[in-house]
Amino acid sequence: MQPLRTLLVIPGNRQNMIEKARNLPADVLVLDLEDSVPSTEKANARALVRDSLAGLARGSGGEGGEQKRQRVFVRINSIASGLAQDDLEAVITKDIDGINQPKPSSADDIMEVEAIIGRLERERGIEGGHVKLLPWVETAKGVLNAFNIASASPRVVGIAFGAEDFTLDTGMTRTEEGAELLMPRIMVVIAARAAEVMAIDTPYNDFRDEACLIREAELARRLGFDGKFLIHPNQIEPVNRIFRPPPEEVDRARRVVAAFEAAEAQGFASTSLDGKMIDIPIAKRARKLLLMADSIARKEDRVNGG
Numbered sequence: 028m029q030p031l032r033t034l035l036v037i038p039g040n041r042q043n044m045i046e047k048a049r050n051l052p053a054d055v056l057v058l059d060l061e062d063s064v065p066s067t068e069k070a071n072a073r074a075l076v077r078d079s080l081a082g083l084a085r086g087s088g089g090e091g092g093e094q095k096r097q098r099v100f101v102r103i104n105s106i107a108s109g110l111a112q113d114d115l116e117a118v119i120t121k122d123i124d125g126i127n128q129p130k131p132s133s134a135d136d137i138m139e140v141e142a143i144i145g146r147l148e149r150e151r152g153i154e155g156g157h158v159k160l161l162p163w164v165e166t167a168k169g170v171l172n173a174f175n176i177a178s179a180s181p182r183v184v185g186i187a188f189g190a191e192d193f194t195l196d197t198g199m200t201r202t203e204e205g206a207e208l209l210m211p212r213i214m215v216v217i218a219a220r221a222a223e224v225m226a227i228d229t230p231y232n233d234f235r236d237e238a239c240l241i242r243e244a245e246l247a248r249r250l251g252f253d254g255k256f257l258i259h260p261n262q263i264e265p266v267n268r269i270f271r272p273p274p275e276e277v278d279r280a281r282r283v284v285a286a287f288e289a290a291e292a293q294g295f296a297s298t299s300l301d302g303k304m305i306d307i308p309i310a311k312r313a314r315k316l317l318l319m320a321d322s323i324a325r326k327e328d329r330v331n332g333g
Contacts, residue, residue, distance in 0.1 A: 029098070030054050030323045031161075031185060031225050032254040032270035033263050036102065038063040039072035045079050049097065053263050054254065054326065056083060059102045060114050061129050069110060076101060077117045084122035100161060102127035106136050112143060119147040125159035125184065130192065132168040134179035141180045156182060161227070164218075165189030166196045170211045173218030185225030187256060188215040191232075205243070216251040225253040234259030244269045253319075272320045280313035280320075287313075 035053040037044050039060045048056050058079065064072045083099050101118045103126055104110035115126070128140050137160065144158050160182040164173045170193065177186045190208055194201045201207065212228070219226035228247035231240045244255050244266050255266050272280075283300060287310035290298035297306040 030254070030270075030319065030326055031227060032323070033257055033266050034100070034187075034227060034254060035257045035260065035263060036063065036230065039076040039101075040064050040068040042075055042079075045075070045083070048260070049083060051260050051263060052267065052327075053257065053260075054267075055098045055100050055124070057100045057102055057127055057256070058083075060110075061102050061104050069104070073114060073117045077120075080118065080120055080122040098124045100125040100127050100159075102129060103140075105130040106139055111140065115140070115143045115147060119144055119151065119153070119158060121151075121153050121157065123158055125161055127187070128160060128162040129189070130166055130169065131162050131164075131176050132166060133172050134175040137162060137176055137179035137183065141182055144182070158182065159184045161185050161187060163187045163189045163192075164211075164215050165192035167193070169193075170214055173215055174221050177218050177222035177224050183222070183224055185227050185253065186215060186219050186222075187227040188212055188229050188252075190229035203239070205246070212247070212250055212252075220251065226251060228252040228255040230256040230258050231262070232258060234261055237261070237265060241265050241269065271323055272316050276316060277320045280316045283313040284310060284317065 031054055033053040034055045034057050035048060035051060036057045036059050037048050039045075039058045045058065058076045060069065060072050060076060080099060083097050099122065101114070101123060103114035103118075105128075107130065126140065126144065128137065131137055141160065145155065147153070148155055148157060160180060161184055162176050164170055164176060164186050165188070169176065173186060177183055188211065190201060193199075193211060194207065199207045208229075216226045228244070231243050233239065240262055247255055248269055254270050257263060257266060283305055286298050286300045287305050290296075290305075297304060299305060
């Protein structure tokens with residue numbers, strides 16, 4: 028389980044921004060061919076992203092010259108745009124980790140993209156299933172079909188909620204308080220959990236307002252999201268921190284697992300710790316937290332040269 032706490036979106040037509048992102052500590056760099064790229068720049072962005080993938084995937088040399096691999100996704104244009112196939116033809120290589128697919132309405136949209144990716148993997152000698160999918164759920168139909176989208180393919184590692192397109196599609200007004208987004212956010216998380224994939228929250232678009240970013244990211248974590256899309260490098264550190272299980276939670280999870288395993292060894296399916304009951308679901312939750320904490324620690328060790 029690799030962490031998806033921070034996914035930094037970078038316009039695919041901005042070479043200087045792509046180069047600067049090479050050593051940023053985001054869990055994933057997302058090179059964008061869709062909303063952040065003007066229509067007149069689509070072909071240029073496609074070529075620039077294609078030519079940047081190998082260098083980003085190799086990362087930079089650390090002590091002793093070793094390479095630190097950066098995980099890279101590409102957000103393609105939607106199926107409805109007529110540009111998705113050209114985008115995929117340009118970017119499907121061994122150096123890409125995944126595709127962000129915007130605005131799918133149903134599982135059929137996912138399967139159409141999956142078929143193209145599968146063909147390109149076979150033609151280009153890439154291991155089958157290497158390229159993952161992280162679809163955006165950002166329309167009314169998408170939210171209603173979120174589980175079908177999340178479970179449409181074994182390539183799907185998560186689904187992402189896109190608030191801007193969702194409010195545009197539904198005619199809602201996006202507010203600072205975000206009450207209008209609570210229900211679709213919860214629906215996306217429930218769908219992701221039912222499909223056993225991750226749930227990623229929408230970007231917070233005022234990159235100068237760290238306090239509001241932190242408040243929204245903390246809400247997303249409480250709702251069950253695993254991470255958040257970002258639009259600026261300054262957002263990486265606070266969001267990484269919020270979605271990193273704090274030491275006290277990790278310590279308690281270890282104690283919970285130890286207590287539960289001791290009870291199991293004696294033939295019991297529940298026990299107590301600090302006056303609170305521990306049963307199978309609580310033990311599973313603790314184990315899941317420990318797996319994520321270990322994955323984050325390994326990732327941060329690599330970034331820091333450990």
